[in-house]
Amino acid sequence: MRIFDSGQITPDFYVTGPAGVPVYLLDGPQPALFDAGVSAYADAYVNDIRSALGERPPAYLFLTHAHFDHVGAAGVFKRIWPDLQIVASERSAEILQRPGAIELIALLNADALSLSQAQGFTPLNENPFEPAGVDVVAARDQIFHLGADLSVQVWPAPGHTRDFTCYWIESRKILIASEAVGNDDGTGAIQPEFLVDIDAYLDNIDRLARLPIEVLCPGHALVLTDDDARAHMRRTPEYTHRYLEMAEAYLRETQGDLDAAAQRIKAAEWDPRPWPKQTEQAYMLNTRQRMLKVWERMQAASRAKGKK
Numbered sequence: 001m002r003i004f005d006s007g008q009i010t011p012d013f014y015v016t017g018p019a020g021v022p023v024y025l026l027d028g029p030q031p032a033l034f035d036a037g038v039s040a041y042a043d044a045y046v047n048d049i050r051s052a053l054g055e056r057p058p059a060y061l062f063l064t065h066a067h068f069d070h071v072g073a074a075g076v077f078k079r080i081w082p083d084l085q086i087v088a089s090e091r092s093a094e095i096l097q098r099p100g101a102i103e104l105i106a107l108l109n110a111d112a113l114s115l116s117q118a119q120g121f122t123p124l125n126e127n128p129f130e131p132a133g134v135d136v137v138a139a140r141d142q143i144f145h146l147g148a149d150l151s152v153q154v155w156p157a158p159g160h161t162r163d164f165t166c167y168w169i170e171s172r173k174i175l176i177a178s179e180a181v182g183n184d185d186g187t188g189a190i191q192p193e194f195l196v197d198i199d200a201y202l203d204n205i206d207r208l209a210r211l212p213i214e215v216l217c218p219g220h221a222l223v224l225t226d227d228d229a230r231a232h233m234r235r236t237p238e239y240t241h242r243y244l245e246m247a248e249a250y251l252r253e254t255q256g257d258l259d260a261a262a263q264r265i266k267a268a269e270w271d272p273r274p275w276p277k278q279t280e281q282a283y284m285l286n287t288r289q290r291m292l293k294v295w296e297r298m299q300a301a302s303r304a305k306g307k308k
Helices: 039-053 075-079 090-095 100-120 196-210 224-251 260-271 280-308
Strands: 009-010 013-016 023-026 032-035 060-062 086-089 143-147 150-155 164-169 173-174 214-216 223-225
Touching: 013 039, 023 039, 039 075, 039 100, 060 075, 060 143, 100 280, 196 224, 196 280, 214 224, 223 224, 224 260, 224 280, 260 280
Parallel strands: 032 060, 060 086, 173 214
Antiparallel strands: 009 013, 013 023, 023 032, 143 150, 150 164, 164 173, 214 223
8 A cells, every 4th residue: 555644554653744754653652753854844743643642752763864854853852752762873863963964954944944834834833943962872783672562673774874774663564764765756656865875775675675564664755555565665676777877877978067967867857746845955965966976886887897
């Protein structure tokens, strides 16, 4: 099943806030949140979380990575629920302490707020981004016990970013994968999301695909269950290689001009997409970085060929 709406997915698992920029909620003896979306939607997340939990506070917030649209409401959550333990990788913890990173996260969250205002989304949190630190640095393969048979296992998955972490809820067969497995654009096409390491990104998909996934949570727009979840895992490498072929062609045509190649990619894939979609500023930041990684990979392959 392909689920595009917020709300209950399984008896104890929810999408809160707008599905395009979700915060996931796992209910249990110690409820857990996964990612923190954007600050503009903080009120919507909190309303949905309270609707599911009542007066019970969430115990954990697990962050997949430190991008603006995954940490935006973390500070609001921490202010409302002071005992909430924010969990992330060591790299994420370091990033969220850097003044420059916080400045960029705040800027992009402000951009998301402006877009949400223009679209008339309600309710909106119009306050500036509130930074939040990490309380618990997650170790590789660490397991967090949430009570009874409920636990969350840490799965490092660098490729989209260096700090990236997936979370596997074995007893529910739920994988919080976010951008580690690409993003379905709503039509069934999958946007590859490598930003730092193309081959590690593909290796992680192969490794994660071996899990007996019944509920798959990519970064944005929808949740996939059962056969659709497994089909997404099979199809992501195909779309990644297709994207690589397109990017390589544009880079050859532009003689390695990253900005020109990124503009051609934008015209081919971002411009035709209907709203809601990633903001143009964030999309172009990511696309230029993808072009850089593809160009570096092409240059490395050329050097290796020249040595033979």
